[in-house]
Structures are given as structure tokens and as C-alpha cells.
Amino acid sequence: MITPYFLENFWGDKNNGFDVLYHNMKHGQISSKELSDFIRERATIEEAYSRSMTKLAKTASNCSQLGTFAPVWDVFKQSTEKLAACHMELVRKLQELIKEVQKYVEEQAKNHKKTKEEVASTLEAVQNIQSVSQALQKSKENYVNKTLEQERMRKEGATQRDLDKAGLKVKKATETYKSYVEKYANAKTEFEQRMTETAQKFQGIEEEHVLRMQEIIHSYCQSVEETHIQIGEVQEEFVKNMENTSVESLIQKLAESKGTGKERPGPIEFEECNVSIATEGANPEKGKPLPYQADGEIKTQIP
Known part of the structure; x- marks a missing residue:
């Protein structure tokens, strides 16, 4: 455990340290829920971005596949699909992290309920010393007032009977005042003992809570960092x-391809006319193929 800051800094005249520490513990549960909501919102944003990138990849695939530039669209499509996959993978990791945070929130609720029961005696000690302190202050004021009243009457020459009555009031006020001084001493001892134990307990809970939150944030940062590396x-x-x-290459x-x-x-x-062939060709037989020359050879043309 680190320096006992809670033990050293939550006393004070009004003895409100317990109330502050208890509500600080409850605020820890609120922080956990808020962190879960934050991560969930980030996952929602990443999912929306991934879907937008997937839509963009389809746009690239629908672009003209004709022309010299066509292969470039394939590069855009593949790259955009991979970017969409990177962000969707981050969504998956964040959703797993959200489950972990929610599990911690449930554990927190159980531990806080248990702690509330364990520190109930400290709350009673706090309420007792606060009550005794108020009663002690009132008894002291009454004692001082009765003593001053008796002295005033003596100086003003009051009758013995009145002085005796005033003396009885002073005696009663003195006894009440002394009894509350004693009660306060007992309440103080009980309060300090309980508060010492409880302050250390609350600090231990808070240290564990902050450590757990840091672990969650570390996992969050690691997931985001891994995604950035993949995107890079x-x-x-x-x-x-x-x-x-x-x-x-294009x-x-x-x-x-085309x-x-x-x-x-x-x-x-140029072919010089061959008379003999030309004569024969004057009355060609029906359906007889006509000769032609290609690549230096005489070939037959199929009608």
C-alpha cells in the first residue's frame, strides 16, 4: 500500500471524512459505468466507419472496368476492404473489453454492498461522536451561562436562597458537562479506532479500483494501437x-487483356494475268473455288 493519505486527511472538526470516503467509493462504480459507455460509443463509431468503408469499397468495384485506368480501382477496392476489416476487428476487441468492464461493475456492486455492511459500525461511531459533540457543546454553554449567572447574582447581592438555587443549577450543569466530556472521550476513542480501520479499507478499495481501471484503459489503448499499426x-x-x-504496367x-x-x-x-488460266476462268464451273495469293502462295477461296 502507498502512503496512507486517507488515514491522514479525512478527520476534521465536523468528522465528515467517513461520508466523503464512502461516497468516493460509490463514485468509483459510476466511473466504471461511464468508462463502459465511452468504450461502447467508440465501438459504435468504429462500426459505423467500417460499414462506410465497406460501402466505399463497393463503390470502387462498381467503377468502370473499361479503359487503361480500370486496374487501379481494384487496388482501391482491396485496400478499402482491408481498412474496413481493421476497424471491424477493433469493434470486436472493444466489445470484448466492454464485457470485461461490465463484469467488473458487477463485482464492484457486490464488493461495495459487502463493504457497506463492514463499515456500518464506523458509521455508528461517526454519528455517535457527532451527536455527543453537539450535546457536549450545548452542555458547556449551559455550564458557562449558569456559572456566570451565579457570579452576577453574587455581585448584585442576591439573597442566600437565590444563590443556593443558582448554585444547584451550576452543580447540575457542571455534572452534565463533565458527563459529556467523559462520553466524548469514549466516543472519540471508538471513532478513531473505527475510522482508522475504515480509512485504510477505503484507500485499499480505491487503489484496487484505480489499478483495475488503468488495466482496462491499457487494454483499450493497446487495441487502438494495434489497429493503427494494421491501418499503417x-x-x-x-x-x-x-x-x-x-x-x-497499365x-x-x-x-x-484487350x-x-x-x-x-x-x-x-501484283500478279500478271495468266491468259490460259484466265481463259479457263471465263466459264468457271459452278461452285468452283477461285484462286488467290497469300503469303506468296496460291490458295483457294471458298465462296
Whole structure:
């Protein structure tokens, strides 16, 4: 345990330290719930962002697949889908963390209920010393007033009978005052003992609470950091793919995917008319293929 700050700083004239420490413990449960709500809101935002990125990826896939620029949309689509997956993975981690926080909140409620029962005697001691302190103050004021009244009467020459009556009142006030001084001493001893134990208990509870909250926040930070690393990797991959998508590569892909063939038209040379062949061709047989020349060879044309 660290320095006993609670033990040293929650006393005071009105003895309100117990009330402050008790409500501080209850505020710890409120803080846990608020942290759970914060993480849940972050998860909601991340999920909405992931869905938006998925929608954006579909937009990229619906872009024109024609033209030289078409392959670039595939790079955008893949990168955007990966970013959406990164954020959705963070959502999953945050949802698991929320379950952990909720479990802690339930444990807190049980522990606080148990603690309330354990410190009930301290609350009684606090209420007792506060009550005795008020009664002691009133008895002291009454004692002082009765003593001053008796002295005033003596100076003013009051009768012996009146002085005797005043003396009885002083005696009674003195006895009451002394009894409350004694009661206060007993109440003080009981209060200090109970308060010492309770202050240490409350500090122990608070130390454990803050430590647990720090562990939760560490898990939260770690999840977010891991996501940022993944996003950075996706971005690096995107940049690399874009760098590899050079002008030459885009032109090459279009040529390979949309090309119509590498064979160029063959040359056609002048052919001198062969009279004998031409004569025969004057009355060609019906359906007889006509000759033609290609690549330096005589071929037959199918009608």
C-alpha cells in the first residue's frame, strides 16, 4: 500500500471524512459505468466507419472496368476492404473489453454492498461522536451561562436562597458537562479506532479500483494501437501497389487483356494475268473455288 493519505486527511472538526470516503467509493462504480459507455460509443463509431468503408469499397468495384485506368480501382477496392476489416476487428476487441468492464461493475456492486455492511459500525461511531459533540457543546454553554449567572447574582447581592438555587443549577450543569466530556472521550476513542480501520479499507478499495481501471484503459489503448499499426500496414501496401501500377504496367495490362492479336495483314503483290488460266476462268464451273495469293502462295477461296 502507498502512503496512507486517507488515514491522514479525512478527520476534521465536523468528522465528515467517513461520508466523503464512502461516497468516493460509490463514485468509483459510476466511473466504471461511464468508462463502459465511452468504450461502447467508440465501438459504435468504429462500426459505423467500417460499414462506410465497406460501402466505399463497393463503390470502387462498381467503377468502370473499361479503359487503361480500370486496374487501379481494384487496388482501391482491396485496400478499402482491408481498412474496413481493421476497424471491424477493433469493434470486436472493444466489445470484448466492454464485457470485461461490465463484469467488473458487477463485482464492484457486490464488493461495495459487502463493504457497506463492514463499515456500518464506523458509521455508528461517526454519528455517535457527532451527536455527543453537539450535546457536549450545548452542555458547556449551559455550564458557562449558569456559572456566570451565579457570579452576577453574587455581585448584585442576591439573597442566600437565590444563590443556593443558582448554585444547584451550576452543580447540575457542571455534572452534565463533565458527563459529556467523559462520553466524548469514549466516543472519540471508538471513532478513531473505527475510522482508522475504515480509512485504510477505503484507500485499499480505491487503489484496487484505480489499478483495475488503468488495466482496462491499457487494454483499450493497446487495441487502438494495434489497429493503427494494421491501418499503417494497409496504407503502406496501398502506396506500394500504386507505385507498382506504373504507366507501362497499365498499358501492358490493357494490351494483354484487350488485345486483338499480334498477326498483322500479309502483303499482296501484283500478279500478271495468266491468259490460259484466265481463259479457263471465263466459264468457271459452278461452285468452283477461285484462286488467290497469300503469303506468296496460291490458295483457294471458298465462296
